[in-house]
Amino acid sequence: MLFEKTMPTLNWIGKEAVVNHDKEVPFKLLKKVKSASAGENSQNLIIHGDNLEALKALMPYYHGKVKCIYIDPPYNTGNEKWVYNDKVNSPKIKKWLGKVVGAESEDLCRHDKWLCMMYPRLKLLRDLLADEGAIFISIDDVEHSHLNLILNEIFGEENFVANIIWQKKYSPQNDAKYFSDMHDFVVVYAKHKNIGTEKDGWVRNLVSRTETQNARYKNPDNDPRGPWKPADFSVKTYSKAYDYPVTTPSGRLVNPPNGRSWSTSQENFKKWLEDNRIWFGKNGSNIPSVKVFLSEVQEGTVPLTIWLRDEVGDNQEAKQEIKEILEAEKFPFDTPKPVRLITKILQITTDKDSLVLDSFAGSGTTGHAVMDLNKDGGGNRKFILVEMEDDVAKPITAERCKRAIEKYSYKDGFEFCELDKPLFNEECQIEETCDFNQFATYIYFTETQTNIDKGKIDKNFIGEYGETEYYLIYKEKHKNVLNKSFLKKIKENGNRRVIYADKCLIDEDILEKHKIQFKQIPYEVKVY
Ligand SMILES: C[S@@+](CC[C@H](N)C(=O)[O-])C[C@H]1O[C@@H](n2cnc3c(N)ncnc32)[C@H](O)[C@@H]1O
Incomplete structure (x- = not known):
């Protein structure tokens, strides 16, 4: 266990075999495939292979370097009819479970298998994360509670940041047996939330203001400083010094509402009044409020824990985006994520030159979002994507990124890599192809x-x-x-x-x- 503090932990069949399995994964070399790459000398990577081995192969190059990890692992819904749904039951993962967990793996239930699959991968992901980095994980109800518990173990519960609710669809499902499921979670953990000064750990950025948020700012008194919004001038935390009567322009005497006091001293109140920052309503007799000017809050807003489809898109928008790029007649994926959703994550947690990793890449939305944010001088972020399936990695993940580059004239490219032989061959000698x-x-x-x-x-x-x-x-x-x-x-x-x-x-x-x-x-x- 990484953290000694006692806290509730989750047990499942096979756990013992996987908690330190990240240490046993053989170190493999990466082989570039020029014909499947795009552009020259790009530091972006798309790796075809099981992410357990791919993450290990990345370690000597990127240990502690990744600023943002976004993953969208299989939700373990048990629905096998989609190309990448429930990969815990995919032959590759079954084989891996058989090897690592041994004979016991035959008896594992669905949750056991999923947890065995995720645990060592999350440990490697944590090692790749920078001290100022954070991980964002898409998940739904099936594994959400389990995921939070193993993340507490691996990242420390003190580094939990939020369980964001993302509205994944718009139309309610009226034939749902109990509730119409309208959202997924995006679980957020920092590598270090609060170590030392703020600078040492994860610092989240503000997010750009939306049109709807800006529209709440009006200018009923034609203030030359521009639109503003009234904020409450009274506060819950009572202070005797801030409890004083105020005379409104209409001559009415008002005190703070019951049990509350004003938000500032009488002296400060006078200054704000002279600066025309106090608003008593159009008729000049309302309880006072403070004017918050749009020009003073323009740098952005604190991210909320509810993300609506109007703002970040939904599954439907994501399908449309892929359809347009891949021109696919039949849509192979059930739950791709929209570019706007990943862009918001990138805005919250990356700088212009950050490294972004997605080790369950699917259709490559994360690569697309990184390139889109970088366009027109927007930055120089780099991405690493990993995808295991043969019928996804090249034809879908890489192809989508390639076509997006052409379609939107992005300046980025990428190197496509296959996982090669292990560094140590079967005779425990160094593999000859290792340069x-x-x-x-x-x-x-x-x-x-x-x-x-x-x-x-x-x-x-x-x-x-x-x-x-x-x-x-x-x-x-x-x-x-x-x-x-x-x-x-x-x-x-x-x-x-x-x-x-x-x-x-x-x-x-x-x-x-x-x-x-x-x-x-x-x-x-x-x-x-
Ligand atoms: C839910 S999808 C990701 C969808 C993606 N966010 C998008 O917008 O298209 C999960 C992907 O992870 C891949 N995957 C599952 N297990 C994996 C593993 N062990 N290593 C690498 N990729 C894996 C699946 O093949 C699938 O494409």
Whole structure:
């Protein structure tokens, strides 16, 4: 368990087998597929593969770097007729459950399976999240309560932010047995909600004001400062000093309503009155209110926990968006999300250059929303999408992003990647196709738990951390030797060195003298 504080936890069959399974997932390499990519040198990625392995493969590159994670995992509705519904029962996940949970997996109920599937993936997602990052998860009633409990375990209940209600449809279902289900949840957790100063943890942005919100501001007295809205001048928290009579322009004496006091001192009230910030109604005899000017609140509003379809779209709008782009006759998905919904999430939690991750990508709405927000100088956010299904990843996720780029002239592109072989092959040797940069990135990460700065790689030098420098001799099999001529090339600067190579031809005492620690490939390469 990640948090020691005692709190109610959820138990299910198979839990023991999966709580630390994220540590056992083999590290696989990623292979770029140029023909399925779009544009040149884009840092956006679409990965085809099971997200458990894909998230692990991303770790050396993006550990602690992702500002916003949005996921829309299978809701586990048991409805199998859709392309991506209930993937807990998909053959790939069944096979995985069989392997990890063992014979017991045959007896698991639907909820057990879903929880086994989600738990290790959520742990990896948390590791990828930046300290200032947050995760947003779409879910409905079937797994909502379970999800909140495992998120409390993995993220800490103190990092719970909100269960947003999203109005997913407009027309009520009049033949519903009990209630017509009109909403989904978007569950929000921060990696660190309140650590140290506000800056250390997650800071949410304000959201842009809607037309409807702006329309509430009027200007009945033609104030030259523009439209305003009256706000209550009395408050619930009683203070004797703020309880004083006020004379209205019509000469009426008014006191705060019963049990309440005014929101400011008498002195301040006078200043506001002189500045024409107090409103007594058209007839000048109402209880006072304070004028809140639109020009002073223009920077945005605090996000609410109810998101209506008028503002962020619904499932129907999402289907329409995909239909228009993919020109699909038959619609393959039941529950895609509209671009406006994801855009709102991005507005709340990203900056212009943030990295966004969606590891249950489906039709690629998250990629589309990122590119749309970036357009016309709107930013340079990057996205990583992961999709497991063969008949979705290339033909739908990547194709939708590709067509959106063409249709809306987005400046972004993406690299399409397949999950490749594991770094360690069956003989526990380093996979031959692994190149220097891939291996260096892995080694640097397992040594430092931070991501390599590729710009600093200089021949065999792959980076430094604290007072230790890291070197990798990895060119050709049987030629990766730490010898005297290599030693001569390293400048003395008092730092400790860790050097990875196949073989070492230098005596122990010389290594010690030069503060060198030799690590033999592959035996001393840490399994991460
Ligand atoms: C509910 S859909 C996401 C819909 C998406 N938000 C959209 O707007 O189109 C879930 C997707 O996750 C994929 N998926 C399920 N399990 C997965 C796994 N283990 N790894 C990667 N993708 C997975 C499914 O194939 C499906 O396409």
